[in-house]
Amino acid sequence: MAAAIKIIPMLDRILIQRAEALTKTKGGIVLPEKSVGKVLEGTVLAVGPGTRNASTGNHIPIGVKEGDRVLLPEFGGTKVNLDSDEKKELFLFRESDILAKLE
Numbered sequence: 001m002a003a004a005i006k007i008i009p010m011l012d013r014i015l016i017q018r019a020e021a022l023t024k025t026k027g028g029i030v031l032p033e034k035s036v037g038k039v040l041e042g043t044v045l046a047v048g049p050g051t052r053n054a055s056t057g058n059h060i061p062i063g064v065k066e067g068d069r070v071l072l073p074e075f076g077g078t079k080v081n082l083d084s085d086e087k088k089e090l091f092l093f094r095e096s097d098i099l100a101k102l103e
Contacts, residue, residue, distance in 0.1 A: 005082060009048035012062060012095040015080070016042040016070065017088055041102065044068045045090070062095050071100040 009015050019041045023031050044066055050059040064070060077091035 007046055007080065007082075007090075009046055009092060011048050012051045012060075013048045013092050014044055014062065014064060014095060014098065015046040016072065016077070016091050016093055017045055018042045018072070018091060038074055040072050040074060042070055042072050042091070044070060050095075064095075064098065064101055069102040070098050071102060073097060073099060 007015055019039045021039050025031065044064050047062050047064060047066060050062045053060055072093065076097050077093045080090040080092060
């Protein structure tokens with residue numbers, strides 16, 4: 001039995017799970033993998049403490065929190081592979097890489 005791994009991002013990094021691409025239309029047509037575009041939306045799973053202020057040394061808080069839905073760039077982020085996760089796409093992004101917060 002494998003132990004559960006908890007990922008805690010450092011500084012201004014944010015752990016995000018990309019949303020899964022739709023492989024079936026509303027009418028029931030199954031789409032091939034090549035026609036499915038890259039998903040630019042994800043859910044925040046974990047947030048680091050934020051960058052440090054150079055003069056005071058205090059952390060500057062990050063603008064998103066766990067559970068927020070965010071808009072991601074098409075390219076970028078660091079893919080994180082965990083053996084315990086079954087087909088979950090986890091990525092680490094810097095706060096400045098996130099395009100928008102979705103409500």
